[in-house]
Amino acid sequence: MTIWMPMLDPAMPRYRALADAIRLDIASGRLPAGTRLPPQRRLADALGVTVGTITRGYAEAERRGLVTSRVGSGTYINGLVSAQRVSAEGFGHVFRVGAACGEPPDAGVSWEASLESIDLTMSLPPPHPARQQGMADALVAISQSPAALQHCVDYQNEFGRDNQRQLLANWMGELGVPVVAEELMLTQGGQNGITLALSALMAPGEALVAGALTYPGLISASAERGLKLLRIPLDEEGMDIEALARLCRQQVPRMVYVMAEQNNPGGAQLSHARREALVALARQYDFWILEDGVQYLPPEECGMQLYQLAPERTLYLFSTSKLLAGGLRLGVLRAPVALLPRLGATLRSHSWMVAPLLVETVCTWLTSGNAAPLIAWQMEEVRARQRLAHSVLNEWSLAARPSSFDLWLELPEGQRSQAMVESLAIRGIHVTSAEPFCVGNEPPPQALRLCLSAAASRETLTHALEIVRELLLAPPALRCTTL
Ligand SMILES: Cc1ncc(COP(=O)(O)O)c(C=O)c1O
Known part of the structure; x- marks a missing residue:
C-alpha cells in the first residue's frame, strides 16, 4: 500500500520541514480533513529518518493545530481552520483565528493554528471588523430609505449624481486632496480610471512613460491598449526628470504616468524640484500627466499634488479601495473640465456608468460618520x-x-x-x-x-x-x- 510521502525542505530541520509539508499538503488538498497520517515507524522508514524525528514533526504539526493525535488510534488531519473569528471590541483590533470545522485544536488559538498561509x-x-460593519450599516440604511433605493434601481448619468460628487469632493478635501466637484467623474476603482484615461487620450502605438518600476495594472492596461510603454529610471527622489527631458528631445510621449507621493513599489517620493521640472516639461512638450494617488498618504507626508501645479493637463486618480474597501470598486478621476465629455463618452462605451448601488453605499457610509x-x-x-x-x-x-x-x-x-x-x-x-x-x-x-x-x-x-x-x-x- 502506498503511503503519504511528504516533500521535506532540505534547508530546514527535518521535524519542522515535516510540519510544513503537512501544512502545504493540507492547503493543496492532498491531505483532506480526517486523513490519518502514516504510522510513525512506517513514515520514518520511508523517509530514512528516525522515529523520533517523525514524533517531533507530528507534535509540531499538532502544536500548530494542523493535526490531532488520538491515543492508540493515530494522527489525523484537522478540518480547515479558515474562519477569522474577530472580536467585536470595536477598534481594539483583536483578531483571533478560530476553527471552522473538524476538530478544533483549541478555542481561541493563536495564528499558528491557521492553515492559511500569510x-x-x-x-x-x-x-x-469595522470595515464589514461600515458596509453592513450602509446597506441597511439604503434598504430602509425609499429615495436611496430608487437611486439604486435607476440608471444614472455617467458622471454620477451632483450631490454625490459634491460629497466625495468634500471628503477628498478633508483627506488633503482638494478638488472641485465639477472636475470629477466616478470610475469603477482606480484601475478603471487608468483604462479610461488611456482609452480616451491615447491611440495605439503612442508613447506612454512610466518609472522603471511601476504599478503592474498600468503595464497591463498599456499593453491592452497597444501603447508603447517607455521606462524612466527612478531614484530616491522619484522619476529622473532629466532622463525624461532627454527622452522628450528624441520622442515626445503622449502621457506620463507618475505616483508622486510614493512609487509602487519602493515608495520613492517625487521631490518638489522634480515636480516643478516635470510640469515645465509637460508644458514645453505638451503631454498629459496621469497622477496616481490611489495609494493614499496623509497630507503631512505629501508634497503639492501635480494636478494643483498643472491643473490644465493633469488627471488625478483617487479610489476608495485603500481607504474603505477594495470590493466597493469606486474610484474618482479628477480631470480638466474640458476633458470630461471625452472621458464620459469612454465610460459610457465601457459600462454606461458606475453601478449606482456602489456609489450610494460609499456615500451613505461616508455620511454615517463611521468612515x-x-x-x-x-x-x-x-x-x-x-x-x-x-x-x-x-x-x-x-x-x-x-x-x-x-x-x-x-x-x-x-x-x-x-x-x-x-x-x-x-x-x-x-x-x-x-x-x-x-x-x-x-x-x-x-x-x-x-x-x-x-x-x-x-x-x-x-x-x-x-x-x-x-x-x-x-x-x-x-x-x-x-x-
Ligand atoms: C498605484 C495603484 N494604482 C491603482 C490601483 C488600483 O486601484 P483599485 O483597486 O481602486 O482599482 C492600485 C491597487 O493596488 C495601485 O496600487
Whole structure:
C-alpha cells in the first residue's frame, strides 16, 4: 500500500520541514480533513529518518493545530481552520483565528493554528471588523430609505449624481486632496480610471512613460491598449526628470504616468524640484500627466499634488479601495473640465456608468460618520506595522513612507529574489519580487515587496517577518541548474 510521502525542505530541520509539508499538503488538498497520517515507524522508514524525528514533526504539526493525535488510534488531519473569528471590541483590533470545522485544536488559538498561509502580496487595507460593519450599516440604511433605493434601481448619468460628487469632493478635501466637484467623474476603482484615461487620450502605438518600476495594472492596461510603454529610471527622489527631458528631445510621449507621493513599489517620493521640472516639461512638450494617488498618504507626508501645479493637463486618480474597501470598486478621476465629455463618452462605451448601488453605499457610509474613525485607526495601524517591520528587519536596506502599506526590502549582495520568494512560500509566506513591476526588459533589482497591511494582525505579521529574517540570515542555497 502506498503511503503519504511528504516533500521535506532540505534547508530546514527535518521535524519542522515535516510540519510544513503537512501544512502545504493540507492547503493543496492532498491531505483532506480526517486523513490519518502514516504510522510513525512506517513514515520514518520511508523517509530514512528516525522515529523520533517523525514524533517531533507530528507534535509540531499538532502544536500548530494542523493535526490531532488520538491515543492508540493515530494522527489525523484537522478540518480547515479558515474562519477569522474577530472580536467585536470595536477598534481594539483583536483578531483571533478560530476553527471552522473538524476538530478544533483549541478555542481561541493563536495564528499558528491557521492553515492559511500569510499572503503579503496584495496591497490591502489592514483588516478590521469595522470595515464589514461600515458596509453592513450602509446597506441597511439604503434598504430602509425609499429615495436611496430608487437611486439604486435607476440608471444614472455617467458622471454620477451632483450631490454625490459634491460629497466625495468634500471628503477628498478633508483627506488633503482638494478638488472641485465639477472636475470629477466616478470610475469603477482606480484601475478603471487608468483604462479610461488611456482609452480616451491615447491611440495605439503612442508613447506612454512610466518609472522603471511601476504599478503592474498600468503595464497591463498599456499593453491592452497597444501603447508603447517607455521606462524612466527612478531614484530616491522619484522619476529622473532629466532622463525624461532627454527622452522628450528624441520622442515626445503622449502621457506620463507618475505616483508622486510614493512609487509602487519602493515608495520613492517625487521631490518638489522634480515636480516643478516635470510640469515645465509637460508644458514645453505638451503631454498629459496621469497622477496616481490611489495609494493614499496623509497630507503631512505629501508634497503639492501635480494636478494643483498643472491643473490644465493633469488627471488625478483617487479610489476608495485603500481607504474603505477594495470590493466597493469606486474610484474618482479628477480631470480638466474640458476633458470630461471625452472621458464620459469612454465610460459610457465601457459600462454606461458606475453601478449606482456602489456609489450610494460609499456615500451613505461616508455620511454615517463611521468612515473617519476607521481611517484614523488604519493610519495608526499601518504606521505601527512599518515600525514593527523596521525593528525586525533593521539590519537590511528598507524603503517605505511612514504610512505606507508596503515595505521594499533590497536583498543583500549575492541573494536572489526568486529563490527567496520560493523559500518563503515553502514556509507559507507569500511576497512579491520586483519582476511584475518592471517596465521594459532591463533586469529587475533583487528586492522584495512585503505588503505589511495585508496580514490579518500584527501578531501574524510578526511571525511572517521573523521568517523573512531567518531566511535573510540563512539564505537558501543558490542551486546550479544549468551548464
Ligand atoms: C498605484 C495603484 N494604482 C491603482 C490601483 C488600483 O486601484 P483599485 O483597486 O481602486 O482599482 C492600485 C491597487 O493596488 C495601485 O496600487
